[in-house]
Amino acid sequence: MRLLRAKIENFKLLENVAIIFSTSQQQPLTVIRAENGSGKTSLLYALLWAFYGMAGLPEEAKELRLTSSATPSGRPVLISVMIEFDHLDDSGEAARYRLIRSVTEIPGDADKVDRQQERLRLLRIVKAGEEEVHSADSVIGKMIPPRLRDIFFTNGDDVQRFISGRVSTQQRQSQVHLTIKALLGLETLRIGMDDIDSVYRRLRSEAAKAGGADTSSLEEELKQTDEEITKLASQAEKLTVALNAMSEQKAKWDKELNALKGIGDLEELNAQIERLGKDQERYESARSRSLQRMRLLIKDEAFSWSVMEWQLKASLARLSELSDRRIIPGTSIEVLNDRLDLEECICEEPLPRGSERRAIVEALRDQQSAISESRQRLTSLFHTSKQAKAVDEARESTFDDQRTDLLVEFTQARDALAEVGRLLSIAIEKRGLIDDTRVRELTERLSALDAKVANTNTKLGEAKAKREILAEKREGQLFNLRNAEKAVKISGGLAMRRDVAQDLLDLVKGTLQVLEGDYVQRVSTRMNDLFMEVVGSHPDFEAGVFTGVHIDESYNIVVDTHGGRRLDTDFELNGASQRALTLAFIWALMEVSATMAPRIIDTPLGMVAGGVKSRMVDVITRPSASDALDFQVVLFLTRSEIRDVEELLDARAGLVSTLSCSKDYPTDLKFSWETDHPLVRPCTCNHRQSCRICARQYDERHGITFRDEEAFV
Amino acid sequence: MVDVVNRYASQDLFIDQEIHERLGSFVSRAERDNKPFSRQVDAWWVAMCIGVRMGRRTSAIGKVVKFMDGAILSTDPWRITQLELLALSQGSEAVLDSPSAVIRIATEYANTGFPWLLDQMLGQAEPALALMIKLSAFDELEGL
Numbered sequence: 001m002r003l004l005r006a007k008i009e010n011f012k013l014l015e016n017v018a019i020i021f022s023t024s025q026q027q028p029l030t031v032i033r034a035e036n037g038s039g040k041t042s043l044l045y046a047l048l049w050a051f052y053g054m055a056g057l058p059e060e061a062k063e064l065r066l067t068s069s070a071t072p073s074g075r076p077v078l079i080s081v082m083i084e085f086d087h088l089d090d091s092g093e094a095a096r097y098r099l100i101r102s103v104t105e106i107p108g109d110a111d112k113v114d115r116q117q118e119r120l121r122l123l124r125i126v127k128a129g130e131e132e133v134h135s136a137d138s139v140i141g142k143m144i145p146p147r148l149r150d151i152f153f154t155n156g157d158d159v160q161r162f163i164s165g166r167v168s169t170q171q172r173q174s175q176v177h178l179t180i181k182a183l184l185g186l187e188t189l190r191i192g193m194d195d196i197d198s199v200y201r202r203l204r205s206e207a208a209k210a211g212g213a214d215t216s217s218l219e220e221e222l223k224q225t226d227e228e229i230t231k232l233a234s235q236a237e238k239l240t241v242a243l244n245a246m247s248e249q250k251a252k253w254d255k256e257l258n259a260l261k262g263i264g265d266l267e268e269l270n271a272q273i274e275r276l277g278k279d280q281e282r283y284e285s286a287r288s289r290s291l292q293r294m295r296l297l298i299k300d301e302a303f304s305w306s307v308m309e310w311q312l313k314a315s316l317a318r319l320s321e322l323s324d325r326r327i328i329p330g331t332s333i334e335v336l337n338d339r340l341d342l343e344e345c346i347c348e349e350p351l352p353r354g355s356e357r358r359a360i361v362e363a364l365r366d367q368q369s370a371i372s373e374s375r376q377r378l379t380s381l382f383h384t385s386k387q388a389k390a391v392d393e394a395r396e397s398t399f400d401d402q403r404t405d406l407l408v409e410f411t412q413a414r415d416a417l418a419e420v421g422r423l424l425s426i427a428i429e430k431r432g433l434i435d436d437t438r439v440r441e442l443t444e445r446l447s448a449l450d451a452k453v454a455n456t457n458t459k460l461g462e463a464k465a466k467r468e469i470l471a472e473k474r475e476g477q478l479f480n481l482r483n484a485e486k487a488v489k490i491s492g493g494l495a496m497r498r499d500v501a502q503d504l505l506d507l508v509k510g511t512l513q514v515l516e517g518d519y520v521q522r523v524s525t526r527m528n529d530l531f532m533e534v535v536g537s538h539p540d541f542e543a544g545v546f547t548g549v550h551i552d553e554s555y556n557i558v559v560d561t562h563g564g565r566r567l568d569t570d571f572e573l574n575g576a577s578q579r580a581l582t583l584a585f586i587w588a589l590m591e592v593s594a595t596m597a598p599r600i601i602d603t604p605l606g607m608v609a610g611g612v613k614s615r616m617v618d619v620i621t622r623p624s625a626s627d628a629l630d631f632q633v634v635l636f637l638t639r640s641e642i643r644d645v646e647e648l649l650d651a652r653a654g655l656v657s658t659l660s661c662s663k664d665y666p667t668d669l670k671f672s673w674e675t676d677h678p679l680v681r682p683c684t685c686n687h688r689q690s691c692r693i694c695a696r697q698y699d700e701r702h703g704i705t706f707r708d709e710e711a712f713v
Numbered sequence: 714m715v716d717v718v719n720r721y722a723s724q725d726l727f728i729d730q731e732i733h734e735r736l737g738s739f740v741s742r743a744e745r746d747n748k749p750f751s752r753q754v755d756a757w758w759v760a761m762c763i764g765v766r767m768g769r770r771t772s773a774i775g776k777v778v779k780f781m782d783g784a785i786l787s788t789d790p791w792r793i794t795q796l797e798l799l800a801l802s803q804g805s806e807a808v809l810d811s812p813s814a815v816i817r818i819a820t821e822y823a824n825t826g827f828p829w830l831l832d833q834m835l836g837q838a839e840p841a842l843a844l845m846i847k848l849s850a851f852d853e854l855e856g857l
Binding site for chain 1: 718747762798
């Protein structure tokens with residue numbers, strides 16, 4: 001299929017929008033430039049709705065009205081989307097079609113809407129005019145299968161579903177597997193194989209009956225075994241379906257539990273709160289100790305010495321001077337008494353009793369006695385203060401040092417206490433948020449579900465094992481039947497038809513296996529090439545992260561890194577690489593299957609920048625090397641996505657249109673459209689132009705040239 | 714260590730009445746109260762030190778309250794030594810002959826230091842911490 005043009009009327013804000021798609025082989029790209037809220041997603045939904053009806057819209061969009069929310073209640077609105085396209089039929093003949101889907105909606109109060117029966121017309125355009133194609137839904141479903149909708153129409157976020165671990169593994173594998181089978185046409189071959197198998201069984205039964213009782217009995221046994229095998233296959237399929245359902249349920253509960261646990265594990269939180277409580281006590285006690293030591297330091301001798309140092313030292317110096325002058329200590333009285341007892345002066349003159357000289361010394365002794373009490377005090381003070389000063393000077397740390405240490409100690413304890421308090425509040429608040437009952441309930445349910453999954457897996461294993469045993473038994477029975485048939489006469493024609501049917505069945509089975517394996521391998525190889533090119537990685541470069549990507553035997557898309565390890569696509573791949581990987585898968589699949597269908601991607605370059613951005617645009621817009629493969633890609637891009645890839649768009653884009661929304665005036669749009677209701681308008685401006693419809697503030701800064709006209713389509 | 718004789722045991726220690734009332738909220742023997750001083754004499758002593766650093770002596774003007782007698786000084790004998798050294802720094806050696814003169818000098822310095830001391834602690838969640846921080850800038854006390 002190749003899109004030619006589309007016309008949308010009254011779909012959301014797309015009141016009257018026409019889009020022309022590029023059909024050039026050298027410029028296969030069509031760009032729809034539109035900012036956020038300017039109709040890109042509405043356009044994507046309009047195309048999806050045209051092809052698939054309401055069933056084609058995402059679940060969340062199905063409940064919404066198709067008309068503009070500004071449409072007055074009670075006014076009927078005809079919504080219509082027309083798409084013109086070329087399509088190659090099974091015989092390789094190209095034909096042109098016009099598809100028109102329409103519906104009338106009558107908006108009611110609030111969000112209610114009365115939607116009437118949808119009408120779909122598919123017209124084949126022939127020389128003579130137009131022919132109505134009957135069963136239009138089925139025909140379109142065959143042309144562009146609904147199950148491949150995610151391949152043909154994607155947006156930047158949904159594009160992850162082939163690789164995201166956020167859907168269950170089985171869902172993801174199944175999605176990849178089914179997509180591969182559907183695109184490569186293997187499903188059709190499998191249906192053909194089932195048909196041949198049923199023909200073969202009928203012929204085998206007829207031949208055995210023709211051989212008589214023995215062969216007929218052996219055939220009956222073989223048939224029973226076949227039936228048992230079929231039964232086991234059906235049982236295995238049911239078990240697989242049940243496992244899928246369980247897996248989905250498990251993913252749902254896991255998600256809820258993880259969300260609850262994301263707040264924090266209750267037991268861990270309780271332990272944390274207890275730990276923090278103890279820390280709090282410890283730091284509180286350290287803080288109190290600091291304050292207590294501060295109180296002790298304030299009343300300590302060291303503080304007094306420090307504050308009154310100058311005065312105390314001055315007095316000490318004065319006492320020292322008195323000591324130097326021998327005024328203190330007051331030892332002269334004892335000396336004079338000694339001399340009087342010895343009756344000899346210090347100068348060795350005799351001091352006999354009653355002598356004049358002795359009387360002078362006695363007078364001196366009496367005078368000294370009068371002042372001795374005062375001197376004794378001074379002497380005592382001199383000694384105690386000298387000792388006290390010596391003790392003060394011998395201190396390991398001064399008052400200032402102790403004071404600084406205490407302040408540091410206190411500050412550390414206070415800060416730690418504040419931090420612990422903060423963490424404690426957070427933990428207590430978190431604990432308050434946890435719905436403990438729900439956590440327990442989910443944990444119990446998950447545990448029960450795990451047991452059920454294990455049990456179902458065991459049953460599945462048993463069914464598969466039994467099937468293996470029966471398959472061996474069947475081989476033996478078939479061998480016996482063939483031997484028995486040799487001994488009896490069976491019509492040559494019947495035996496030959498049976499043998500041909502069996503040969504054909506074996507051939508188709510083998511072909512299917514080879515094709516599936518071969519195709520998957522080719523898709524895998526091509527996906528690797530494209531991905532590595534986009535992310536700019538080389539497998540041999542040791543400083544690189546990726547060594548390659550592949551599809552494994554279970555249909556997982558796997559990202560390889562050094563040392564044979566795998567990277568988790570959700571958590572170890574950035575947004576740009578995730579997009580690159582999914583686009584590489586889709587592109588590889590379509591190339592290998594030679595599918596001719598448009599690839600329409602809404603906002604593919606969000607979160608992508610720099611070299612990856614330009615390489616991604618280069619890869620997904622590169623014209624096909626094969627003439628046989630018509631290739632068409634439609635990208636819905638914002639101005640910021642376009643930035644830095646303008647030159648690539650110059651080369652690859654056959655057609656560019658711009659969509660703008662009236663709601664953006666005057667904040668972003670430069671010119672008013674003078675409309676009385678919100679609407680989206682298209683114009684023919686390309687990624688380097690603007691006009692009176694689409695011109696936005698700051699366009700000049702980005703090198704966009706203004707055309708002073710309305711370039712309405 | 715030389716034994717220090719407490720000649721001031723019979724001397725009364727006084728504080729300005731208003732200061733005494735305010736001081737109450739900063740003194741407690743109970744450790745859990747986190748008060749900066751466990752005894753009034755400790756606050757009086759710190760006020761005296763601050764007054765000395767400020768370099769001024771202030772005579773009591775209003776009513777005074779006897780909060781303790783000098784016997785309390787025996788619990789920290791080094792204070793007797795420092796009291797006497799302080800007194801000696803103020804005049805002749807004869808000052809030591811009069812215990813009341815020595816106590817008066819100390820009291821007058823305490824009178825100077827008390828208002829500043831109380832101001833630093835007033836309204837503080839942790840008065841001891843506030844005081845410890847303020848006591849870093851002794852030089853700023855000079856001349857206040």
